[in-house]
Structure formats: C-alpha cells, structure tokens
Amino acid sequence: MSSRAQILARVRRNQPAWRALPDIPSFERPLVDSWATFASALARMGGSVAVPSEGVALDEFVRARFAQARVICSATPEVAGTRSISTVRDPAELEDVDVGVVRAAFGVAETGSVWLSEREFGVNVLGFLSQHLVVLLDPRTIVPDLHHAYRHPGFHDARYAVFMTGPSATADIEGVLVRGAQGIRTLTVIPVAAAATGSATPARRSS
C-alpha cells in the first residue's frame, strides 16, 4: 500500500463525526475614505505614500525621489526607468536593481496592502531583490478589507500572488523593529489612476 493510500485510509478511519461548514458573512462596513484608511494602515506597516506635484512626470518624480539610484527597473509602461523588465531573461539579473517599479492590481484599506501577481511583476523577484519598490496604485481599486480582497479572480488564475504591506521587516533580535530585512528596504505607493491607454496622470486623492 502506498503512503498516499495509507495516510488517506487512516485519515478517513479517524475523522470525527462531520461538522458543517459555516457561511462567511460579507462583513460590509461603511468606508468613508478608503484612500485615507489605506494610507494610514500602510504607514503603520512602514510603507509610505508619495504624491507628485502637478505637472511632474512620473518618471522624473521617481528618479528625483531616488537620486542615488543607478538602476531603476520598471514593470509598467507608465515609468521608463533605466531598464525595462521585458529585457530581463534570468531573475538573477535583477541583483543590481536599486528601485523596482510596478503597478498593483488593487489595494486593501484595512491593512494597507497592495496585490501583485506575476502579471504585475513581470519577473516576480523584482518585488524582493530590488533595494526599494515603488508601487503605482489606482485609489479606485481599494477594497475595504481582506474578505473583499479574497474575492479577486486573480487567486484562481495567477501562478503567484502576493499581498505586500510595507517593506520587508524583522524584529527577531530583542524585538527591535528593523525595516529592510532581506527584501525591499522601502515601499512607496504613488496614487495614479490607471488609464486605459497606458499613459497615466497622478490621481486626485479620492477624499
């Protein structure tokens, strides 16, 4: 008898009497200002929000914000950077990236998270091997909480999907919080309405 058959047989022999699966309530809640809720949750998790002044192009804004950066690798046509993700053949090539730029599919107000999959990353490790990450987010895509977030169809067809909430962090030594553990050192969200054409302008705050 295979291990599989043995395990399944023992599980079925030992399973206690059936218990019902509860329905998950929708947890509808009035969200007065989803952007403000998102931004304050993100700040708590160590991320930050940056809004370009009127007339400043996104590419220019990102370069100015990371003036020391030599390699800015972008996975969205809205920012040129110095390298396009489409030229990358091997994920290890991203080792020298100072700033990665991506557009998130949506945000979560409750936690300040952004949702990204292989489609948004182009190369998944862009979100981790880069020293810093800039995330474009359309404020209109923000959902109230994780219950709503898990209704996104991406969980059923993306190979890889991740909620990123602020930079990588650790408190493994004496509980001292260190932002920038092994992945990205900072995470910056720029509110930018997603334009159907691909060229986007900074969104007004939705409040």
Add this chain to the structure above:
Amino acid sequence: MSRVDHAEASSKFIEAKDHADFHDKRLWDLRKKRDSESEAMPEWETLRTLASAIKEHTLTHLGDYLEEFEKNATANGMVVHWARDAAEHNQIVHEILEQHHATTLVKSKSMLTDECEMRPFLENRGVEIVETDLGERIQQLDNEPPSHIVVPAVHKLRGDVAEVFSRTIGTDARNTDVLYLAESQRRHTRPYYLKAQAAMTGANFAIAETGSFVVCTNEGNADLGANLPPLHIASIGIEKLLPKIEHLGVFVRMLSRSALGSPITQITSHFRAPRPGTEMHVVLVDNGRSERLGMEDFWYSLKCIRCGACMNTCPVYRRSGGLSYGSTYSGPIGVIIDPTFNLRKYSSLPFASTLNGSCTSVCPVKINIHEQIYKWREIIAKRHQLPMVKEEAMRVAGKVLASPKLYRAAVEAAAAGLDHLPRFIVYNPFNAWGRQREVPSAPASTFRQWYVKNRGVER
C-alpha cells in the same frame, strides 16, 4: 529516549536573570500588542468562532479535501508527494534534491521541517542548508533549536547574537547594534539566494479549491528563495488544509494579529503553480497527525495555525523559555501536542501550566488548550508517569481534601506552622512553591474560625 525534565531545565533558564526578565517582558509585550489589535476589531469573536468551525469542518472531511488539493495542485503543474512520517519526508526531499543535483538549499522557517529533524539528515548527505529567517539563522549558527515557533531566538539578547555572528559570519564581536547585526545577516544571506539550486518553504495554509498554498512572512526571505532558484519544495502538514480561497480572509486577518500584533504579515504569498521552466514540489506530511485525528479529546489541537499567542501569554512559558520543553513545539500548544508524539518522553510537560486558561482565551481558533492539559494530566497520572514526589503529594492531598475534618486540621496547622516555623523549613528545596516567591503570612484565623465566631453557626 530520555524524559524531558521541564522543571529542571527551567531552573537553569531562570538563573540567567537578565535573559529571563527580558524574555518575560518581550513576550508579554507581544501579548499586549495582540490585545490592542483584537480589541480594535468588533468582529474578533465572530472571526474566532468562524475559524474554529471552518477548521473543524475541514478536519472532519480531511480525506476529501486532501484529494481535492492534490488533484488541483497537480493540474496546476505541481508535483505532490505523501510522507507517512518524518523519515519518509526527509527521504523524499533528499531524492528531489538529488534528481536536481542541488547541493545548496535556501530555506525559510518551517516548524514541520524542524519537527522532522530534516536539517541534520540532509547535511549528513552533503546538502548545504541556509536557514534564511533571521531568528532561525541565529539558532542554526548557534547549533541550537528554535525556542519559539514565531520568534525562534527570542531567548537571546543582542550580545548573544553579536557573539554568534562574530564566530560564524565574521561580524565585529564588540558591535551589538541591532541594525548592524540585521544588516550583516542580510548581506551574508543574499548571495545564497542567487547561488542556491533549490528553495524550501513551509506553508501556513493549503487551499483545496485552488490547489495553492500560502506562506506568511515578514523578512522577504521566503519570496527571494521561491522566486530565484529553479526548484521550490514546500513541506505541508496535512492539517493545514482549508476548503476555499474565501476562508483565507478569516485566517489571514487573525494570524499576524495574534502572533505579533500587526494587522498582517509584510508579505502574504499565494503559490498556485510553478514559474514557467521551474519545478514546484509539495510534500504532504502526516507524522502522527492522522492518529491524533482519532483521539477524541485531543484532535482539536490540529486546528492550530501556529501563531504562538498561547506561548506569549503563558506565565510558565514566559518564565521557563522554549528550550526547556525539549521539543519543536513548546508553551501550551506544545504541552498538548508533544505527548501525542511520545507520551513517556513528554510526560512532564502537561504539568508546566497553571491551568489559568489564558492560552484558551487568546487562541484564534478556539482550541480548548487548558482543558486538554488537564486531560493529559489525568492520563499521565493513570499510567503512573508522575514523578514519585508529586504522586505521593497528590495522594495525600486527595485524602485531605476529601475529608472536611482532615482539611480543617491541616489548614490550622499550616497557618500556625507558617508563622512559627523557621525560614529554612518553609523555604527548603523540597517545597517547590517556596522557590522564587515569598509565602504570604497566614491570617490570624482561618475563614471557618471567623465564620463560626461571627455568624455563630456550627454545621
């Protein structure tokens, strides 16, 4: 296998006063952070009830959900393996690594692989394993098991870490700055992600509906590993199953709030299929879980999501340290899981509890931990696994408590004794309760003497 003597190991832990005090404070701080998160959510209790019910449903239908997970994961392009026990798990992982000629493995934190003692097994076969979680790495480099399932090196102070790192990864022994130590580990570890041929993770949840699994981390290490080498192996205990994606909302909302008092982990990753051109293997591990499922009083422990809240709140755990439990799983959850692996070896653990019930009240999946601790005590007492002194004391206590006359005589005698006995008799090595605490002074009269005098009723 020798019996774990929790009390003896704890007394060593307490001797290092600075460490013991900090440990207590740090874990209590996590407990308070957990409280402020849960109290800020009006639906917290609703979520706990849902989480418990979803887990109980899944466990009572586990055979079907395991098959559904396997079918969907396989259709997604993963390879699913089944391991009856730790030995088979280690063997499977080794075979996968061999087929890929993988000699360096970057590994994120997984209690299951610790439970299986996988690291020495693979190291003896020439595989270099790099633990990538900071706490787990500290423990690996110090040749010590993790002392907490969420914060593995919580029993160490920064000076200890500086000492370990200076000895192993070449940091400056005099520099105990936490930022410096964390940055040093980052720089030491990052090259391994690029050179390793394989990555390994555990999983917090596995979803039957989609054949995907979820990994909740903060450091970025799991995703660096999973997204660089061409091979990703995930070890998953069979109890980690959930029916559907929608159920994740309930659990992810509570996991990090319970563990660290943060609303969510920095990174919550969902793996459904391998990247094109790479392989993803899942090892479903039983190792005693299917047996536990059949234990009428104890199967509820399989609901555990490994948040560590019960450990952080437990006064005994906070003051004895995880290593004193002699097992991967320590604290209250360890106390009820460990005896299912080896009752004789872990027979002292159910006594490492005050039965205050705090563990049960913070548990996000409503495991009746303190009731299970009590039930283990009954089993151990019945099988005469109690230490002799404790057994005799309990036998006498049982007689005294059963007889009102004997009880009154004992209370009066004890009160008189406490006031008049010299200190060396009260605070002697045979009286465990006299250690580390002052015995309160006895009142002038017993409650019964006061009652008879003031109410004048004699019954």
